[in-house]
């Protein structure tokens with residue numbers, strides 16, 4: 385494909401075998417991994433970064449999304465540490481959920497510390513019951529996936545109201561596959577701190593962009 389470079393880059397015509405549309409995280413990653421083909425990454429905005437950009441207006445800096453990257457994949461962690469050694473700070477996640485006039489550690493579905501005993505009971509009983517439900521194939525939608533995965537108590541007291549607020553739509557309209565991968569799933573043989581101890585269990589490590597870097 386041939387295209388014309390912007391005036392500040394010479395303005396002349398170039399031929400490229402590999403052209404990547406969009407300089408967000410996906411396009412930049414594709415460009416990095418296809419470097420041997422000398423790809424051109426074409427971005428329609430004046431700066432790369434896509435949703436991860438920030439812009440300044442009237443003296444205030446606005447981030448287009450949250451600048452926290454939740455990294456699970458070992459290769460991605462290593463890649464980011466290698467190509468952007470000073471750009472990120474690692475943080476231990478210290479999040480909590482305020483519910484029923486108390487705080488319980490994140491993630492709700494693996495803790496429930498401090499909640500009223502009746503709520504804890506409904507969450508634990510519902511979770512155990514859900515382990516014995518023989519789901520018929522893949523859940524049809526995110527709503528059904530929540531009920532099948534966490535049971536009726538966790539669904540009622542946290543997962544459904546929280547996610548309806550977060551996604552601002554009927555959870556039956558969202559496929560489970562779209563969101564389930566990012567949700568922490570407690571296994572029964574792992575230590576659930578249901579009302580007894582305040583512990584931090586899953587997904588306790590996140591990376592955030594170094595705003596000073």
Ligand SMILES: Cc1cc2nc3c(=O)[nH]c(=O)nc-3n(C[C@H](O)[C@H](O)[C@H](O)COP(=O)(O)OP(=O)(O)OC[C@H]3O[C@@H](n4cnc5c(N)ncnc54)[C@H](O)[C@@H]3O)c2cc1C
Nearest residue numbers: 406407408409410411426427428434435449450452453454
């Ligand atoms: C509110 C919100 C909060 C989020 N919070 C987090 C978070 O905390 N942690 C996390 O890991 N992820 C978060 N995400 C998700 C993450 O930001 C995105 O998954 C990621 O940035 C998407 O990257 P992308 O390259 O796929 O798309 P984008 O970032 O959308 O990039 C697409 C790029 O393509 C360009 N483009 C589009 N069309 C053309 C065209 N025709 N020609 C040239 N260029 C074009 C656009 O201008 C843009 O720069 C959040 C997302 C949202 C919306």
